[in-house]
Amino acid sequence: MRLFRRTALAMPAILIAGSARSADARIDLVHLFSGADHPAQKVIAAFNDRKLGVSVVSRQEGTTYEAITTKAMAGIAAGRPPAIMTTGWKLADFARKTLGAQDFNDIYGADRTTALMANFRPGLKEICTVGGSLIGLPWAMSTPVLYVNMTLWKQAGLDPAQVPITIEALYPLAKQLQERTGKQGLIFEVNEWLPQAFIQNAGGDVITRDGQPAMDSAAAVHAIERFVEPRRMGIWNVLSIGEMVTAFQSGAIGVMASSSARQSVIRTQAQFELALFQMPGLEGRPRRMNSGGNFLAVYATNREQREAALTFFQHVASAEGFRPWLATGYMNTTVHNLPAPGNEAAHAQLAGGLTSETIWPGPRGLEALQAHIEWISRIVNGAVSVPEGLRGSRQAVERLISNA
Amino acid sequence: MSGESPGARASRPHRRAAPRRERARGPRSQGGAPIWWLMAAPAVVLCLAFVWLPMAATFGLSVVDVNVLRSAAVWRGLAHYGDTLANPDFHLALKNTAIYLAVLLPLQIIVPLLLAYALMHLAGRVVSLYRGALFLPAVLSFPIAAVVWLWLFNPVVGVLNAVLTALGGMPQRWLNDPDMAIYAVCAVSFWKCFGLNLPIFAAALANVPPELRQAAALDGAGPWRRAWHVELPLISPTLFFAGVTTLLLVLDEIVGAVDVLTEGGPFKTSTNLLYFLYERAFRHFQFGEAAAVATLIMALVAVATWLQFRMFERRVHYA
Numbered sequence: 001m002r003l004f005r006r007t008a009l010a011m012p013a014i015l016i017a018g019s020a021r022s023a024d025a026r027i028d029l030v031h032l033f034s035g036a037d038h039p040a041q042k043v044i045a046a047f048n049d050r051k052l053g054v055s056v057v058s059r060q061e062g063t064t065y066e067a068i069t070t071k072a073m074a075g076i077a078a079g080r081p082p083a084i085m086t087t088g089w090k091l092a093d094f095a096r097k098t099l100g101a102q103d104f105n106d107i108y109g110a111d112r113t114t115a116l117m118a119n120f121r122p123g124l125k126e127i128c129t130v131g132g133s134l135i136g137l138p139w140a141m142s143t144p145v146l147y148v149n150m151t152l153w154k155q156a157g158l159d160p161a162q163v164p165i166t167i168e169a170l171y172p173l174a175k176q177l178q179e180r181t182g183k184q185g186l187i188f189e190v191n192e193w194l195p196q197a198f199i200q201n202a203g204g205d206v207i208t209r210d211g212q213p214a215m216d217s218a219a220a221v222h223a224i225e226r227f228v229e230p231r232r233m234g235i236w237n238v239l240s241i242g243e244m245v246t247a248f249q250s251g252a253i254g255v256m257a258s259s260s261a262r263q264s265v266i267r268t269q270a271q272f273e274l275a276l277f278q279m280p281g282l283e284g285r286p287r288r289m290n291s292g293g294n295f296l297a298v299y300a301t302n303r304e305q306r307e308a309a310l311t312f313f314q315h316v317a318s319a320e321g322f323r324p325w326l327a328t329g330y331m332n333t334t335v336h337n338l339p340a341p342g343n344e345a346a347h348a349q350l351a352g353g354l355t356s357e358t359i360w361p362g363p364r365g366l367e368a369l370q371a372h373i374e375w376i377s378r379i380v381n382g383a384v385s386v387p388e389g390l391r392g393s394r395q396a397v398e399r400l401i402s403n404a
Numbered sequence: 405m406s407g408e409s410p411g412a413r414a415s416r417p418h419r420r421a422a423p424r425r426e427r428a429r430g431p432r433s434q435g436g437a438p439i440w441w442l443m444a445a446p447a448v449v450l451c452l453a454f455v456w457l458p459m460a461a462t463f464g465l466s467v468v469d470v471n472v473l474r475s476a477a478v479w480r481g482l483a484h485y486g487d488t489l490a491n492p493d494f495h496l497a498l499k500n501t502a503i504y505l506a507v508l509l510p511l512q513i514i515v516p517l518l519l520a521y522a523l524m525h526l527a528g529r530v531v532s533l534y535r536g537a538l539f540l541p542a543v544l545s546f547p548i549a550a551v552v553w554l555w556l557f558n559p560v561v562g563v564l565n566a567v568l569t570a571l572g573g574m575p576q577r578w579l580n581d582p583d584m585a586i587y588a589v590c591a592v593s594f595w596k597c598f599g600l601n602l603p604i605f606a607a608a609l610a611n612v613p614p615e616l617r618q619a620a621a622l623d624g625a626g627p628w629r630r631a632w633h634v635e636l637p638l639i640s641p642t643l644f645f646a647g648v649t650t651l652l653l654v655l656d657e658i659v660g661a662v663d664v665l666t667e668g669g670p671f672k673t674s675t676n677l678l679y680f681l682y683e684r685a686f687r688h689f690q691f692g693e694a695a696a697v698a699t700l701i702m703a704l705v706a707v708a709t710w711l712q713f714r715m716f717e718r719r720v721h722y723a
Contacts, residue, residue: 247560364688381581
């Protein structure tokens, strides 16, 4: 009883103190970047230090896009969505249609949206536009690049100034590297993203602009035949992405094609001379590389939270706000001149123009993506031929999209 | 029964009548019913809140499609069940679950039992040392254990392939070979879980009265006959308990290993029913179908446990 009385007496004081602190609008930023010293935390801390009347709360709620989306869905269903969430490009259609990612033009108006997007490189606005709606800020963008263990490259007697710009020229050199050093020549990551780069560089598409699966076109078959060639040549031992990164970091592989965003981790572990190069294209075909990563999307349903999110976006889009972010290995997507040492290859690719990551349409889009990855895996493991596998993928994806 | 004495026969009705008398002396007759109900209430409420209601909610979710934005549910009837049963990935997950059970269930019972026998015949401090070492993997969480194994399994820089090639063998893609991945997951799961049954069997064997062993030995029974005819029947309730709990463990706990080691791949060759359920719910966000899968799994587990009781409980000797 005494405790109750004391609490009752103290309550007004607590409420007054609380209301003074809550003068700032508080918004949650749900993300997947772990570690107290991750650049995401530095960006948020720098913003909060500016005391602009908005306080951003960092909420790392998982380490995959699916994990954070699952948790966000519970909040959305309960009417308490996160104000901002890092959303994977592959989830873009799902985010717009199922999670309710907001169109910037609707919530901020055309003028303020244009002013915000003017901080970003021309062309990126299209990448962030899904079904006619601009739903994200291109914050975390990566592209496939070639990681070369230059110690092994030189040890094999290969010219360090002559890293090839086509896949057809790369393979014989990777074979030489393997024969002369005894280390594995080359490795590709097995997923949907790197094969997308091959298919686009052959002139094809995984899914066309009007949402039709096209991964078994003649161009795509040509591309994936080139993709699996090193497996047939015996210079690519297929590993999972985790195993691949571990093996490359330990110096056991000569050349690795993977996301430019992995470089911050790889650089800290690699005990050899590492160099990054643009992802080679296909001989005689125009380059058309893809991007990946995630964007910042707004899920807030009330006006105050949305406005607070805009204040944070304006900070993120500024030179001051973007500089610490580059330590991740993601590209400088802004128009600001910011140094990103070591990431020149990715930036050269960005300057050459990038397409978006494949967006998997419909409520069963993520299942379609999974089906496609599994067919790619079957092809790479030699369980089916390239035309069979791509046809299988197209049929599976078509069925899932049409059932939606 | 022919050798039964009249006195024994006469005592049978008394034994049967005893429960009736106990029932007659039950709480109601003592006027203490509210107290008994009150004492049982916390357990009943917890069971309702965390077992029965979620089960009912899962079944409810399995017959609708839910849109999180509109919080509206669309009636689908049994369509999710039909879709699931027609899905080839579900068939593969079912087949893989049967493989996991066929490999792991006997291993998780027989190996700890043999080790418990071996430990029983050891003396001195070395016993606790061995017990501790053998139990150690069981206290690790699956993700941590699997991360350690990821290093060992790495085809390029892993220890296993280094040993294999040093012995003149061919390096293997343990987790990426579609024919090998499921057995690699079995190996990790076995390493992680076999220690759980070890102290249970050791305790059961320690409780076997030594005079029975001595009597059997005096009658000329060797170690094998003593184990088969004296010790195993006496520890059969423990074996039965371990069988039921290990079945649930193999079905349930392996998901952590599958997720970290292979994510069910390559192309679903190492998935199982629970991982299939996890993917439907938390990767593809098809909650209605996932709920249907969960309901089917509940039914399968209930049938498997019932079969275990039907097949093995009659062979259990309760002292």
